[in-house]
Amino acid sequence: MEKEKKKRFLITLSKMYKKMKVKVDNYEYDSLAEDINNDKVPAEHIALYFSDKTFYKYFKEKYL
Numbered sequence: 001m002e003k004e005k006k007k008r009f010l011i012t013l014s015k016m017y018k019k020m021k022v023k024v025d026n027y028e029y030d031s032l033a034e035d036i037n038n039d040k041v042p043a044e045h046i047a048l049y050f051s052d053k054t055f056y057k058y059f060k061e062k063y064l
Contacts, residue, residue: 007064010036010050013043014060017051024055033059 024032032049035041036059041049050056 009043010046010059010064013047014050014056016047019051020053021051022048024049024052029055029058033062037063 032041032055036046036049050059
């Protein structure tokens with residue numbers, strides 16, 4: 001149940017910004033995604049990173 005709650009939370013964060021606020025460099029995808037998945041990144045930062053829809057798509061395919 002906890003995993004489903006986390007998944008819904010991350011999906012909600014991905015919809016906070018319509019326009020890109022932050023561009024995540026490709027070489028950072030793996031390490032940043034791993035940190036997000038391990039709860040090492042605050043929610044406000046996750047929302048900013050997920051405004052980069054390419055990064056969010058990568059994260060979604062790999063972790064959600």
